[in-house]
Amino acid sequence: MNPVARRLLRNPLGLVAAAVLAAVVLAVLLAPLLSPQDPNVSNLRDSFAGPAGGHPLGFDSAGRDVLSRLLHGGRNTLGGAVLALAVALVIGVPSGLVAGYRGGRFDVAAGWVVNLVMSLPAMVVLLASRAILGPTVWALMIVLGVLIAPSFFRLVRGTVAGVRNELYVDAARVSGLRDTRIIARHVLIVVRAPIIIQTALVAGLAIGLQAGLEFLGIGSGSTPTWGAMLNEAFTNIERAPTMILWPGLALGLTSASLVLLASALRDALEDRTTPPPRRRPRTTTPTPSPTPGATPSTTPGAGVADAEGDQADVPSVSSPDGSDDRAGLLSVRGLKVSYAMADGTSKQVVHGVDLDVREGEIVGLVGESGSGKTQTAFSILGILPEGGHVSGGSVTVDGREIAGLTEREHRALRGNVIAYVPQEPMSNLDPSFTIGAQLMEPMRYKLGLSRAEARRRAVDLLRQVEITDPERVMASHPHQISGGMAQRVLIAGAISCDPKLLIADEPTTALDVMVQAEVLALLRRLQKERDLGVLLVTHNLGVVADACDRVAVMREGRIVETGTAEKILQSPGDPYTRTLLDAVLDQAPTRRPWQPAKETT
């Protein structure tokens, strides 16, 4: 049995509430079978008559059978509430998802509309609607649904905004998945529990409001409802005081059961399904952002027009080793990244970076914190944080210009042309899903593999990243594996769709020294086997020594020096590189660069 259902059934209050609700719903659904007679058949001779054979609840003032009216009334009352809820959910949930996930203008506009609707007095709107639409309860329930929708919007928007910058959502984005798929898979699961709880609570409210409207005589007099029965019972309270008991009991029991069920559901659902909130360790958040002012182009070297309006100079710079061709797998020329500031100005954080990565080599991008490494890497991936954009320069991958591509075009490249290995392995795995599910998803989506094929390939990938028990890991959730294993899983995910270029952003920083060495050796092996080009972003010159063929040193948004790892580590030319080496190695002798012969064994 589903664990949520099991926990719900273990809660006595939840069990009783669910049983009462089930009984009420069943009774009103079977009203035509259970009712002794038509609810509108009246016989004035039976007016206020007490219980008699076949009529256990007696008759009302017009001589109509109370049980029949109660059962049919329940259909209309509960049906109206369901209609109001359906309208509220259809409007509130999707709009809340989009506003919370995408933000931007839609979020602002939706916020205005929601505030406006919430400021309207519901009862006055319903009374005015009744005057315009006539005494039809169903139309009023649709209006009620619109009035309730903001409560769902706010709930969903707030919850989604809280998870949209989680690293595992970024990781899904970087693996090339569409927003709709990410929302369906990683975001909806987080809002599911609050929506279910809110639905149960709002259902009680909708029933109460519907009954209140009928009690005030707003609905059609010929339709039996619990509210209309209450109204009649109140009018005749002195003559037949027990008449108020039945609709009152039906309303009270149903509303109380919904509230209790909501509370039990909250306990059952929030016990496990809502992932614990995780705080981002870094200030930079790779949310997708269009590149304002950038013209999509696929011509190599076309690049992005400078923020000043000129085409960025594509300087005839030399590649790091001195050649000036752009035949490399990744070729960055004159890359500029800018952020729009609140005061309307623009702040440039990367000032014309040149960089090359060829097939089958690892290039280290090193520099102290804030030097612009991540901004450069995110520009290549097309995942600059909100407000950031490529304001000049050119980025080609495999000869194709990608600076200035739209988010959609970038997404098509991510995963199967450019892949990403992030810094925080644990935060980049969704705690709600097994490792297997998370590995299989991009392969099914990007490569169109069947479930079975994706599974086979995922197990094989786990073996390739030297996980000895792939079947167990496939079935494990992220909290059941170690940090080193999680990083291996992310590396497996990164290579799963056969990319040509791998961007690894401080892939070993969160790991202990022994695991760091293993992960670097693994990266190196996979890179050699697959002839991958790797851009390794790091501030650690030890990592450079262990893994890189060539190095580009960055400072304050500029490349200050490039060269082979050996040259940079043993005879740095730029004073900044020397300072960096002195600071990191603390006068200790420089480690020897990586030796391929040892690595392959």
Ligand SMILES: Nc1ncnc2c1ncn2[C@@H]1O[C@H](COP(=O)(O)OP(=O)(O)OP(=O)(O)O)[C@@H](O)[C@H]1O
């Ligand atoms: N969202 C942002 N808005 C404005 N400026 C930003 C934003 N994100 C980063 N920057 C600026 O860009 C510059 C480069 O940051 P970046 O994250 O690329 O540094 P880094 O070299 O990767 O550092 P670290 O190793 O700490 O991640 C910094 O000066 C930073 O203040």
